[in-house]
Amino acid sequence: MLLKALRIGLGQLVVFVDWISRPRKLKRSPEAQAEVERATANLALYQFHACPFCVKVRRSMHRLNLPVQLRDAKNDAEHRQALEQHGGRIKVPCLRIEENGQSTWLYESKAIIAYLDQRFAG
Numbered sequence: 001m002l003l004k005a006l007r008i009g010l011g012q013l014v015v016f017v018d019w020i021s022r023p024r025k026l027k028r029s030p031e032a033q034a035e036v037e038r039a040t041a042n043l044a045l046y047q048f049h050a051c052p053f054c055v056k057v058r059r060s061m062h063r064l065n066l067p068v069q070l071r072d073a074k075n076d077a078e079h080r081q082a083l084e085q086h087g088g089r090i091k092v093p094c095l096r097i098e099e100n101g102q103s104t105w106l107y108e109s110k111a112i113i114a115y116l117d118q119r120f121a122g
Contacts, residue, residue, distance in 0.1 A: 011050025018055045025065040026121075036120060037067055042098040044069040045112075046083045053109040054093045060113045064120045068095075 028036065045061070045068050047054035061068050071079040073092055084090050087105035095112045097104040106112055 008050075014052050014055055015050050018059060023059060023063040025062060028065065033065065036065070039119070040066050040068050044071050044096045046071045046073045046079060046087070046094040046096065047092045048072070048074040051092055056109045057093045057095075057112050057116075060116055064116055066116065066120055 043066075045054075045057060047057070047070060049072065058070075071083075073080045073083045073090065073094075080090060083092075083094060083105075086103060087094050087096070087107070091107055093107075093109055093112055095106040095115065097106060097115075106115060
């Protein structure tokens, strides 16, 4: 019970530190931002709210000004089940990428951030 309380408290601390130190959003022209919004409509991040690796990915999404759908795989049974059935395991963060009618499930925060930087930073 004490460990659970400590874990919850540390999780909330991670979220708070993220909130007060969040990076600035990338500025784009309205046309370029509209194109990014169309491209990100096919992305979804399966995550736990207080997971440090998920926070790292969300910070990168914020920095790149990407409106990616967030799916709570901890508290939402439907999203958790989709992650396990289609992604193969319950592990977060996981980015679901829909392209050409196929889904790709990308795990690992570094790989997700590298993908987002490559696709959207330029």
